[in-house]
Amino acid sequence: MDNERRVVSVIVINEASVLSRITDLFSARGYNIESLTVAPIPSSEYSRLTIVTSGESRVIEQITKQLHKLIPVLKVYEHTKLVEKEMALVKFTISTSLSDIEALSSSYNGKIVNANRDTVIVMVVDEPTRVSNFLSAIERFNPKEIVRSGSVALEQ
Amino acid sequence: MQLNGAQMVIEALKYEGVDTVFGYPGGAIMNVYDEIYKQDHFKHILTRHEQAAVHAAEGYAKVTGKVGVAMVTSGPGFTNAVTGLANAYMDSTPIVVISGQVPMSLIGTDAFQEIDAVGISRSCTKHNYLVTDASDLAHVLKEAFYLASSGRPGPVHVDIPKDVTAQLAEFEYPTSVSMQTYKPTTKGNARQIKKAIEAIAASKRPLLYLGGGIVNANASKSVREFAALTGIPAVETFMARGVMGASNPLLISMLGMHGSYAANMAMSETDLIIGLGARFDDRVTGKLSEFAKNAGVIHVDIDPASISKLVDATYPIVGDVALVTKEFLELAKEKIDSSKYEPWREMCEHFEQIHPLAYDDSSDTLKPQWVVERVGELLGKDANISTDVGQHQMWTAQYYPFDRPRQFISSGGLGTMGYGFPAALGVKRGDIERVSINITGDGSILMNIQELMTSVEQNLPVINIILNNHYLGMVRQWQTLFYDKRYAQTDLSVQPNFVKLVESFGGVGYDVSTKEEFDKALKDAVDADVVALINVTVERLENVLPMVPAGGSLFNMMLDDKDR
Known part of the structure; x- marks a missing residue:
């Protein structure tokens, strides 16, 4: 199994419990979080999370899709050239x-x-x-x- | 207009056209119940347990296609409702559950009947809200109904602290919803659709694999048209029973763990799966590495995360299955020649002939499969059929002649025992003209038996047919097959007197052990128009067959008891 390390950025509405929604998703579906940073995006209602994760390509694809499904998530970037x-x-x-x-x-x-x-x-x-x-x-x-x-x- | 939070809830339900709320009052939700008392826009149905309220809302939603609504109080009221939320989440049913919460000033203090409700419901809802200001209520409730019913439907939970229900604020109910972060794709990609149709035209053994998404999208009509036009055979998942109609010559049957030999063989032999609103779950696919090995996959789903989750899609199409099927239909008229699949249809028919779905009827004891078939013969499409979970559920899915979508109401994803009776109450409320049947087992029925009271009080007659084998039958079956007949805690020989039980609530009961008795009891129960328990003693050790053992390959089935 090719366990790739991937960096995923998530833009979310900066509201109560949004971070729990993200971390609950990772724990509920058994995905790894190697590191996670979060801070508000200046002069906007959004925050940006940077999540370092790992898994097979199918898992990484699921992670980005499942993140997208969360209602307060605006965008998910799965970085390739970063x-x-x-x-x-x-x-x-x-x-x-x-x-x-x-x-x-x-x-x-x-x-x-x-x-x-x-x-x-x-x-x-x-x-x-x-x-x-x-x-x-x-x-x-x-x-x-x-x-x-x-x-x-x-x-x- | 200035309203308090409780009045806003009532107004919002009114704007959403809600005619029924299932619920149970308590301290933190009392302000809302006080406003329910004063209004006559909708009927509140008092269940006798919060779990039942949510299941009833789900039954109502499944049979009507509208959003079901349930209301509960904080703490235990809410935690009792969680199973209902989880069930609706797994089955993608549109419901909104409103719970009371302790006042804002007490949140986080371990107050009486306080629990972190949104923390608990986060993982079993499509979305949830804790409303901290009454001025947010209008848009939150508007969004809740919109989220529940759009995209891939699902449960939405709204938790409202008691002081927010008393707080005055300006109220204007929004006429539309625009959410920057939520825009489900409904129209399928035209190029992908074209490629998919070309792939179908090029295939020799295409197979329609129909899922519950078709029911949610009200796409049965176009799916039937597409099948009829192209002559492509179809298999249904458990959640899709009724989509094709039992007498449809192109319907092979249900596939999966307890699917028919023909359906599972068709899935194993197809060269192109046309998946419509189905999600390739483990009960359908069996061992993934052996599943439909030689087939390409067209996968149409409203939820992008369902596509290529378990089985890689060759032609992924994100969109509303009703819209996409209509486009399929247009293109198929020119591109697809139904006669090309004649040998394939013959092969599928051959599969059906060599091992048809069958059981050995008996003159001594009633066979559970006979009971299900008999209900089908006597009531057919005129009844809505709910079930609980277990052997009876699988026999119902296998043997009832479902004729239309929304006729079969069952807990597919979560497998919740105790679901059937309250769901059948909601079904009756949503479709008052049709007989509401709950086919259940002697294990499941006792898990929400208190709803006999709701049924009598609200005049919502449900006929519960208990396929009684004095076992927790499905677990017993697995113990027989895989645990060397060690029947740990599955012998349910000690039972209540079901007739007296239902009579004490004001309903009617029947003990049945012959075919004649059953026919008479069912006819009586339909005429009685009051809640009924028909306690049918059936063959104790009957197994649900065929069966693909968990983790086994779809084409490697136990066909009868000799295959053990």
Whole structure:
């Protein structure tokens, strides 16, 4: 079985319980959600969800069709040529080799975004696979906490 | 015009032309019931359980083609209604269910009779609403009726907090609906339609595979015309019984798990499936990888998600099956020559001859199949036939001579025991002239037996024919076949006295164990014009056959008990 990773964007009316409708659909029909981001579309009554999912092509087709069937859904894009980015924030203790971390993060569109007496926080923004690479590269610096944002994507 | 929320509900129902509401009052919906008391635009039918109210609304909707309406209170009133919503969702029946909710200020506090109703109904409705302001009620109810009845029909649930039903607001009922995000495709793609007709013309063994969508779309007439014009044989799904008419020479029979040998063989031998408003569910296809292996697939459905969900469509056509069939009909007049399929029709007839649908009648005990056939002989097209769920349901689908769409009212997708009696009440309300029969089993009938009271009180006579084998028969059949006769919890030997039971409610009852008794009881019950239970003792261990075991191939059927 060819389990493809797919990015699906969904434009929905920004109203109560719309997010539950989407996530209920995924759980009820046994579809995967790898990541999900949602935010209002500026100066409109709509929100945009970016869902990273996986499955055989028949499953992916069903996902887009079933999403379409939900009444508050305006559009569903199943991306083929897309620009996809994800952000990660990573916290280190200040004793860590700061210059190494800064050098690493800058090669992943990142930088130190916060520092206090005990910790620094590094932000990187890149393609999800590269974010994963970054996260394995910094493992040896013993990060205290990691948070990934999930993908956002636009069709080229 | 300033109205309170409760008055708005009444006004909306009036604008929608609703003549019947099935329901049950309670605390959170009392404001609406107070307005029901004051009005005479529609009749409220008090069922004796909320589940029955929703099933009755569904029976009403199925027999009339209109939107059925049910009303319940919050908490347990609503949760009792959930099975009804789920049933309507699986069978694509247009209903609107209005529930009361605790006041807005109490939502989320675990208040008395509070439950997250829209959270629960989300997965078993086409859409649902929690109305948080009375000024939203007009457009929400307008949308609810529109959504329920358009596109692929289905249940819509509207939850209204008690304070919203008391809140005053300006009311103007919309005359039309325009929803940016909901625009079902009704007209089929012309190029795809043309290609489909060319494929039919090129095929040697095309087969019409007819589903319940045809009933919903009121497309039976054009489907019959299309079949007659092209001479293409047809198989019906359970939900499509009555579409072709029992005496139609082109109708092979029902297909699927308990379909006929001929229907299943035709499906296995066809080179082109013409699927109209059917969804290839597991009870129809059997093992998918073995299903109609050599066939192309034309699939016409109003719901794009039904197409290529389970079986890849070679010619997918999204649209209203009535509109698409009419276009098929126009093109077929020039392109399709009926005589080309003569060898194929002969092959289908041959299938019917080698293993016709049959049972061994007995002079000792009544056979359940005989009872169904006999009802068909005595009442035929003059009765509407509802069923519960189980063996009796399959025998009814197999042996009743359904003559018209909307004659057969049954729980197809969800398989809800207890559905038949309340549905038959709604059927009677929607079609008062015809006899309303519920063919049921000794298991199912007790699941909504309290509706005897509704039937008597509202003067909605339903004749319940209990095919009584003192077993939970379908489960017993599976235990016989697949569980080495370990009859876990399926022996229903302990039973009420059905005659006394129905008499205590004011109806009539009959214990029947011979053919003569049955004929007399049915005639009496029809004349009595009051709710009836005809308790028919039938052969205990009769199995529903033929049978495709779950997950088996359609062409590999158990034809009789010797095949076990």
